[in-house]
Amino acid sequence: MFRVVFDRDGRNVFDMNVGETDINQGISDLAFEATETAVIYDGSEQYSFSGVAACVADRNTYAVTK
Amino acid sequence: MRSSFRIFEGKSGEMIGRVMRTGEEEISKLSFSHNEVIQLRSHLPQDAGNYRVECWVPEEGGEFKVVLIDMFSVAGSYDGGTNKTTFDITAYGAFLTNAPVFCIDGDDVITEGVIDKYGRDYLCIFDGDVSDSDVYFMYFVEGNKGFMSVPVVGDVITVQQETGDREITVRYFEEGDNV
Helix, strand or coil: CEEEEECCCCCEEEEECCCCEEECCEECCCCCCCCCEEEEECCCCCCEECCEECCECCCCEEEEEC | CCCEEEEEECCCCCEEEEEECCCCCEEECCCCCECCCEEEECCCCCCCCCEEEEEEECCCCCCEEEEEEEEECCCEEEECCCCEEEEECHHHCCECCCCEEEEECCCCCEEEEEEEEECCEEEEEEECCCCCCEEEEEEEEEECCEEEEEEECCCEEEEEEEECCCEEEEEEEEECECC
């Protein structure tokens, strides 16, 4: 599961499993788009999706993009 | 095109920057400019902490593209024998082999390369002589809404809304803050 919640003070809540790439999951605004993709990289291997790539080792990268 | 950003301090959640390209409104505790590009930092912090930038547009709306640049202040070295230019970024941390990396010269010509590891050194490798260029990582999200949270390790960090006129929320913070 990949869920990003935007609360009103600008903080974000992650609810996800590192290493997953889930199509059709994404920003939790009750309006998931079919083109939306959530990506999570834990910095152990190099992956890229659209404009988001894992570059730094051992650091997490998260994105929801099309 | 109008760029609009809100910038939050990670630990307190306080909004410390609100920047509109028109310059109509600006409150800042960070050092940044907003002549199309928002600069989140201009040099490496002295505390050796792990820093991160998050950018997002949470609601549906017009199409946008926001680009994050994480740039290194290192000199390139050209090898005429191999016709390759390398930039050594070992001092900035550990990196993933084959990760995409970019460089830009004074004429705004952009070249794409990759990271490779030689012994304990991490090198950004480009074809040809681009030794006068600046080397950087680039990340972007685009669409009607989107989000990214990426580690930043370079000297200069910038964000820019290249397409669209959405309000982009940007947060630059040290990992370990209560976020």
